[in-house]
Amino acid sequence: MPARARRPLALAAAVATAAALGATALATAGATTAAAAETPLTGYELTWGIKQSFRTYVTGIAAGTFTPAEGATQAASNGAFTFVDGTGTYDTEGHTLDLGFKGSLNIVSKAHGFDITLSDVKFDSATTEITADVTKTSTTPGATPVTTKSEDAPLATVTVTRDMKDMATKLTAEAADVFGSASYENAAGDPLTLVQKTTPTPTPTPTPTPTKTTTPTPTPTPTKTTTPSPTRTTSASPSETSATKGEIVDGTLGWGVKESFRSYVVGSVAKGKIAASGGATQGTGNGVFTFVDGTGTYDTDADTLSAAFAGAVNFKGHETNGEYGLDLTLSDLKTELDGGAGELTADVDSLGEKSADVVLAKLKAASGQLTVQDGVIELDDVTATLTDSGAKAFGGFYTAGTELDPVDLAVAVDEDAQLPDDDGESTTGGSGTSGGSGTSGTTGGTGTTGSTTGSTTGSTTGGTSGSLASTGSDVPVGALGAASAVVVAAGAGVVVATRRRRTVS
Template sequence: MAATRRPMTLAAAVATAVALGASVLTLPALAADRGAEKPAPPKLELKDGTLQWGVKESFRKYVMGMAHGKIEAKGGATQAADNGVFTFSGGLGTYDTGTHATDTAFKGSVRFTSALHKFDISIADVKVRTQGKTGAIRADVTLNGAVQNDIDLARLDLSAVRPGQGGGEGGAMVFKDIPTTLTEKGAKAFNGMYEKGAQLDPATLTVTPGGPVPGKPTEPSTPTEPTKPAETPKPPKPSKPSKPSKPSKPSERPEPRQPAGVVDGSLSWGLKESFRTYISTGGEATVAGGAKKISDGYRFPYAKADLDSGAKKIDASFGGSVRFTYKAHGIDMKFSDLKVRANGAKGTLLADVTTPKGTNNDVRFAALDLSGVSYRPKNDVVHLDKVPATLTAAGAEQFANDTTGSPYKPGEKLDPVTVTLASKAGATLPEADGGEAGGTGTSGTGATGTGTTGSGSVGGGGTVGGGTGTLAATGSSVPSTALLGAAGVALAAGAGAVVAARRRRGSEAV
């Protein structure tokens, strides 16, 4: 009876331990068998394995939704319909009956890409390795060209998992819904979108126990080793160390890195309300590159960012542009490639400013007062709302002309800046008004009036107040007499033309 019981016990042990570690049930039986065997416990083959694992459902939805990306499974991996889980096939491995450790490797790879959100993540060479009640899913992970080989991507908790019979030929064992959590290296591999310990999709492992692993053929090869010292070719081998100069190549991999910790966001800013009002009298503001008009200015889309909430540091870049044109007053200014650099209570807004004279890159345009905001994320979002902004000396120079200088002075109040940064995929961003800014457009008879200094064009500019009428001279090809006339009326804060224009619009300029 003992003879018939032993195979059943061993099969159960294999199945349970292959299930990634129910050693509590198998160890006593194996220990009893070991006492009767002189050789060390053998390793058994595992074959026909599959691993069903979706990585993280919310991440798959983010890739195919907000990120407008793609998911590609190939090389032996497949994905279930409707953006479902992945199945890695062709699993081959071993089970050590002495240590209860398993090592199973699977075919296939999965790639997540998004041109919009600028990421490319691949998972390949997937393995499941376990011992006892713990284990890990290991893989080679490539993030935007940088490869991390054989890292523990997910931790497995096998304490409550029991094997089930999969049916079919070979007695396949199924270990369903193994809980998985993200490791520290896994969090880095996903560009910091998720934190260590984040819950991932459960994994289902299917394996078929096979026969003993063939004996080691390495033993006969040992006698040949003594003959090697007699061989003369060994001396020339020291010359080969000259090849270590190639380690410079791996150092190239870290270069294509994505800023950690941020996956989405936006910048909302109106530059200066009085300037927008002035442009609306006869010019227009045009957005491009993903920027949008909103009621109090413009919203610029997220490009990239580094965020350290604990250290209160931000280095964020935003796409899109806004271009202000007022043909009659010679204005053509475009603001693009906006950046926010913040450190504690102080920050700077930078921009590329383009006029007919050329482009000034990374102009330190505005100083930001961050003393009243919090860098602490709420629901995975850092929201710096309506940060006070003032014009810098470099910003004021962008409006200067060769005759009257700049109508704006350093320290002058600008529209507040709102920065939103999401540190996790799928986080809900605070909603902002996406409506078109009122008053903008090409209409406005003042811009096309026949008199170069008459109440049409000058009156429109004069209503801006604070000397902004001289903005007509920026990048101007209009006769200087017209521009100086407009500047004179505006700087005089003017009189009847200003009052009349304000009454016509029914509101005061800021």
């Protein structure tokens, strides 16, 4: 998805009024206007897990540890981290929060040679950033350890919501460098929650001592400071202004199945071609597909979404005398999500045999929360896992539970909303080649069998080692007869829409 420009976040007008009254009660005689515009805030806690897959990597293959200190804690079962005693200010003119938190987190893996400490964690709603001071020591066998330090390193941007709970985060380039994976840049991080554990009571302005026997001037009753709940300023572009539930008016859906399958279809074995139609498009260079005209319903209170998309994609391969051993069309793509979990279905037409609403993959989003921003709900890099019915469609070539390419989803819930632009060029035409018979690499095979020797390194088990998922291009056709090759292609070809070209391993 294209990166969006950051915009300041503000607090609701009612909250601003209450906070301003609290600031007035706190002000002393002779205080400046600037000082009165800032209300002190205390007692906040920030909970963020960085990224679940990173935590799993550290304590798993890296055999490392997380050690919170100075008041910070980690939830059970390698859960999220909480930083405490947050203090800062609420700007009653700019309507923004700026908070700093106590606690540090040390992340160590001797096996993989890194020692990272995060401290002085801060959250600023004006910049929508979470930052931290970072000290990192990297150790390479036989070399002198290298230590780097940075202050207020921006680790993620935050989509701030009114209740400040389970806010979506996106990791930065700096976070990718700190945590040692280039793939983290612009990737979804764990949701972030900000809560106020204690609400401070303002100290009242001292009442002058009466000099006469008169009725004393009443002491002003302190106005309780209301915990701010961020929203956007009226000058910002519309965001979160749509109804909490209703009809989807437009949308796009993306999924690449596995890049290796597309390479197989147009490669030296199947010698086929791929064509998108009905509004669907394919990215250049045998890229992934974009299905369009999303319709359906959504409910951000219940975090549910049901959407269907227009367009079709056809895969042809193993041609002999004008007939194809592989002829597969996917259409009527649908997604169902409830709390971030759901499924992906499609109608499948393989060599004239049609199956409607085949559940191909289970879906799991990084966050269960659906957020409307500028009239659009976006979900990037949703994990897609092959189902039992999907595995049957693959003819057992992939096993159930195999992780497929991630799904991208963007739906507009407002007629005036602008969907994100595609990252790359696309085309409705076919890709790859269609010429040649299927006898390449054979000694008498037919076009429907493909090559019996062209690729023999793969595995027929569908596992992650040596299978189509990891070979990158060719498929072990030697294990497939004419019928099974078609079945495998029928399942593996469930390639759905995407808004950008990916490189998938």
